[in-house]
Amino acid sequence: MTASPEDIERAAAVLRAGGLVAFPTETVYGLGADAVNPAAVRRVFEVKGRPATHPLIVHLGSAAALDRWAVDVPPAARLLAEACWPGPLTMLLRRSPSVPDVVTGGRDTVGLRVPAHPLALALLERFGGGVAAPSANRFGRVSPTTAADVQADLGSDVDLVLDGGPCQVGVESTIVDLTGAEPEVLRPGGVSFERLEEVLGRPVGLWLGDRDVAAPGTLPAHYAPAARVEVLDDVSAVAERAAQLLVTGRRVAVLAPVALAGLPDGVVELEPAGGPESYARVLYGRLRQADRLGVEVVLAVPPERVGVGVAVRDRLIRAAAAGRAAPGHGSST
Ligand code: TXA
Ligand code: MG
Numbered sequence: 601m602t603a604s605p606e607d608i609e610r611a612a613a614v615l616r617a618g619g620l621v622a623f624p625t626e627t628v629y630g631l632g633a634d635a636v637n638p639a640a641v642r643r644v645f646e647v648k649g650r651p652a653t654h655p656l657i658v659h660l661g662s663a664a665a666l667d668r669w670a671v672d673v674p675p676a677a678r679l680l681a682e683a684c685w686p687g688p689l690t691m692l693l694r695r696s697p698s699v700p701d702v703v704t705g706g707r708d709t710v711g712l713r714v715p716a717h718p719l720a721l722a723l724l725e726r727f728g729g730g731v732a733a734p735s736a737n738r739f740g741r742v743s744p745t746t747a748a749d750v751q752a753d754l755g756s757d758v759d760l761v762l763d764g765g766p767c768q769v770g771v772e773s774t775i776v777d778l779t780g781a782e783p784e785v786l787r788p789g790g791v792s793f794e795r796l797e798e799v800l801g802r803p804v805g806l807w808l809g810d811r812d813v814a815a816p817g818t819l820p821a822h823y824a825p826a827a828r829v830e831v832l833d834d835v836s837a838v839a840e841r842a843a844q845l846l847v848t849g850r851r852v853a854v855l856a857p858v859a860l861a862g863l864p865d866g867v868v869e870l871e872p873a874g875g876p877e878s879y880a881r882v883l884y885g886r887l888r889q890a891d892r893l894g895v896e897v898v899l900a901v902p903p904e905r906v907g908v909g910v911a912v913r914d915r916l917i918r919a920a921a922a923g924r925a926a927p928g929h930g931s932s933t
Contacts, residue, residue: 602763603719612726614759620644622736622750623723624764625715627688627772627790628743628884629750630659630733631758632723638702641732645702647757650739655705656732657690657773660714661724669712669730671696676800677778683799686716688773688790703732709779719764735772740922742825742884745770749888770881771911777807788911790880823915824922825887827853827895831902831916835860838899842867845897853890856901868895876909883912887919 603611611621618640621632631648633640635658645652658669663681666673670693677691695710704710715721724731735743736750736758744750747763774789776796783800784807785793796804832838838854843864845852853868854860857879863869870886873879879902890898900916903909 602765605722607760607762608719608722608726611723611760611762612728615640615723615727615729615731618643619759620647620757621723621731622744622747622754622758622761623720623731623733624747624762624767625659625717625720626686626767627715627769628745628767629736629747630715630720630731631736631750631754632659632731632733634727635703635730635732636698636700638700641700641702644732644734647754648734648737648739650734652702653705655707655709655711656703656734657711657713658699658703658730658732659720659724660712660730661721661728662686663714665730666693666712667696669696669699669710670694674778676783679799680776680778680796681714684791684795685714686721687714688716688769689713690773690775690789692775692777692779692786694779709777711775713773717764717767719762723762740824742823742887742919743772745881745884749884766881766885768881769908770883770885771908771915774911776804788914790908790911792907793910794907824919825898826891827887827898828923829887829898829900829916829919830923831900831913831920833902835901838901839863841899845899850896851894853893853895853898854901855886855890855898857903860901868893870898873903876903876907876912879903879912880908883915 614621615634618637633644663685672694690711690713692709699710737743737753745767747761769790772789774791775787777784786807839862842852855870858872873882902913
């Protein structure tokens with residue numbers, strides 16, 4: 601971690617002046633703006649290339665600020681805030697009238713989260729207000745998990761980048777909608793279904809897309825590297841699929857929890873990603889690495905479907921869908 605107290609102070613001043621600060625969280629880096637400054641928030645959308653209808657998460661320094669941003673906060677949200685904040689959980693709640701439309705895309709809900717990263721918390725405390733921040737990547741691409749990733753993606757479009765080292769969780773927060781009769785997960789993430797159910801004492805379902813929500817994290821084609829991703833659950837199918845692709849002259853990489861035996865010569869073997877938590881931490885870095893190596897197809901064996909493994913699988917499947925939408929090229933919308 602290289603950011604100093606002076607860096608934090610400077611970052612808070614940039615936010616106060618309506619500028620953009622990229623900052624580390626435990627999940628991925630965020631591109632932050634003062635959430636009550638509509639012009640600053642609009643610039644976030646411009647820099648990301650993101651449609652204005654796709655709302656931003658407001659990051660808070662502590663759960664004590666909840667009632668400034670949300671109204672009709674249900675008991676389930678209090679329980680989750682108590683148990684999971686600071687942490688990789690975003691709650692959708694009825695927004696307070698003071699939340700600008702530009703943050704919520706005109707919706708009557710707002711996404712709130714207290715991130716678990718010392719630099720993020722120091723910045724939020726120093727700044728004092730809410731920081732609206734999406735992941736600090738161009739729309740539709742792989743989220744950044746290091747300060748260098750942010751620089752590579754956004755360059756001089758961001759006024760200041762706080763370097764907090766590599767993100768420890770590595771995939772985005774879990775988004776849970778608490779505005780309906782039952783809590784529903786819109787995006788699996790750093791807080792597992794198991795944990796949500798433990799805290800709430802009841803089953804928690806995954807939203808299956810039968811509503812008019814168009815949150816970009818729920819678009820089928822999202823979170824994609826330039827390389828095409830193919831998800832293979834059957835480990836024994838990897839070598840054969842790799843061989844097929846190599847014959848057609850493709851540059852092929854394999855990403856799996858453990859090293860696989862019997863892969864054909866010429867395959868780029870990305871360093872094994874390990875179990876669910878380790879896999880989540882390294883996923884986006886490995887996909888970026890594949891792009892740097894000029895890989896055209898990544899054959900990905902997902903981790904076990906437990907804990908954050910569910911979120912890893914979700915991102916791999918979305919990345920694969922993006923590749924199908926635009927062969928050989930991830931979604932860049
Ligand atoms: O871990 C994370 O959540 C990271 C870090 C920086 O906090 N942020 C992040 O933000 O992933 P973003 O904007 O890339 O993804 C947030 C998702 C988007 O799909 C957005 O549309 C959805 O949350 N979202 C935010 N507010 C919403 C709302 N009021 N209603 C529906 N969806 C919402
Ligand atoms: Mg994002």
